[in-house]
Amino acid sequence: MSADANRILYGYWRSSAAYRVRLALAFKGLPYKSKAIDLRSGAQSGVGFTMLNPQGLVPYLIDGDVGLNQSLAIIEYLDETYPDPPLLPGDAVARARIRAAALTIACDIHPLNNLRVLNYLKGPLEVAPESVDLWAEHWITTGFAALEETAAASTGLYLFGDSVTLADLCLIPQMYNARRIRADLTAFPSLVAIDKKLNALPVLRKARPEAQPDAV
Ligand SMILES: N[C@@H](CCC(=O)N[C@@H](CS)C(=O)NCC(=O)O)C(=O)O
Known part of the structure; x- marks a missing residue:
């Protein structure tokens, strides 16, 4: 070590x-x-x-x-x-599902809302700031719509049961970002509930x- x-x-x-x-x-x-x-x-x-x-x-x-x-x-x-x-508990299938949820955030939501992407929209492409906010919210809510199904199907406290996983560690910051841009989260009650439980963990x-x- x-x-x-x-x-x-x-x-x-x-x-x-x-x-x-x-x-x-x-x-x-x-x-x-x-x-x-x-x-x-x-x-x-x-x-x-x-x-x-x-x-x-x-x-x-x-x-x-x-x-x-x-x-x-x-x-x-x-x-x-x-x-x-462990952050990737379970068998090969369980780990693949955890990675898939993590990648939904890390590959399909987050990069579209990264600082340099938003700056390129606002700067060289001259997109109005309010349209850039709509862009950010659009990609967050598109990704969250799929993740909400995963969250609703969980039989435990978090996205994949009662163990905190890699997917949960990706969810927390993405929810933080969504709140920062005041995205409407009413369509995602299971994600909001899981995020609340994760944020209550003293270790985090x-x-x-x-x-x-x-x-x-
Ligand atoms: N896929 C990379 C993304 C890293 C990334 O985009 N980091 C952002 C902050 S969240 C950054 O450094 N942005 C600087 C910039 O956009 O200029 C990862 O997961 O580490």
């Missing part, structure tokens, strides 16, 4: 991809140092950070002598390296955006 002092997470308090990784680290009880990359100031594109992650996106995790980007790859690395408690509290050192 890597020394705790050598675990560093580069993130931003409101980054939902970084929030996923903070949740995984908190869930597994893994200590780390936070290094804030101020996305509003464009620090993600500066040479200091792109030397680490040429994509210019947070999160980026250093764990000992390992450096990793992409939140889901990071979380799966953590899950394989520090397996207890320190991962919240407002608990981060760079929160303003």
